[in-house]
Structures are given as C-alpha cells and as structure tokens.
Amino acid sequence: MVMYRFFTLFFIISVVLNTNLNVFGNNITLENTTVNSSFEFTVGPNPFVDFIQLKLEGEQPESCIIALYNSSGVLVYHNIIYKVSNPIVISNIGDLPKSTYFLKVQFEGNALKSFRMIKN
Numbered sequence: 185m186v187m188y189r190f191f192t193l194f195f196i197i198s199v200v201l202n203t204n205l206n207v208f209g210n211n212i213t214l215e216n217t218t219v220n221s222s223f224e225f226t227v228g229p230n231p232f233v234d235f236i237q238l239k240l241e242g243e244q245p246e247s248c249i250i251a252l253y254n255s256s257g258v259l260v261y262h263n264i265i266y267k268v269s270n271p272i273v274i275s276n277i278g279d280l281p282k283s284t285y286f287l288k289v290q291f292e293g294n295a296l297k298s299f300r301m302i303k304n
Contacts, residue, residue: 223291231302234278236287240270245291250274252301253286260285277303 224241252261
C-alpha cells in the first residue's frame, strides 16, 4: 500500500511538473513509458470516446492497478483488479470532458507503464 501511494504521488508530481524524474534509478516520463515491466500489452483506442481497452500479450499478471489522471494530475478513475482477464476494459469514462489524460497501469511486482491518452 505504501509503494502504491508513493507511485501515485510520484505520478501526480510528474504530471504537474511535466518533467522527467528519477526514482530508484528508473527514468520515468509521461508518454508511453515503461519501468520494470515484464508484461506486454496494447492500449487503445487512442483517442478514446467512452472506453479504453488493454489487450495483454504473452504472460498474464494476476493483479493490476489502473489509474487515469486528468491533465491537472487529478485522479478521475481508479480500479484494482485482483484477477486479471484479457482484455481489460476501462468503462464508465464516457462522461469525462474532452482533454488529455494520463493512464497508469501497475502490475504485480511494481511493473509500471504510463500512457498519454486523448479523449474525443
């Protein structure tokens, strides 16, 4: 729980400052970044309208945390999945205003990927 809060806080700081930061020797940026990830997946559609889908390729994790932040760094969607199925569909986001969002996907073992997403 502490590690998750740290990465959430770190991600919000990254969004607000719009800069690269260095944590534990891992360079993290906001656009299509991978840190310690052994799980491969694709994210789409981008731009999205009312859902985002994550299609896992190869090895499948048991759990993951999904967070979507607006361009101000405010958390607008959050979900913890304890039993991952393929594909993962993020729904109930159709009411979000058109803007740029940052999707953070964190798999077991702190594998982290972040993506810049556009809402049309």
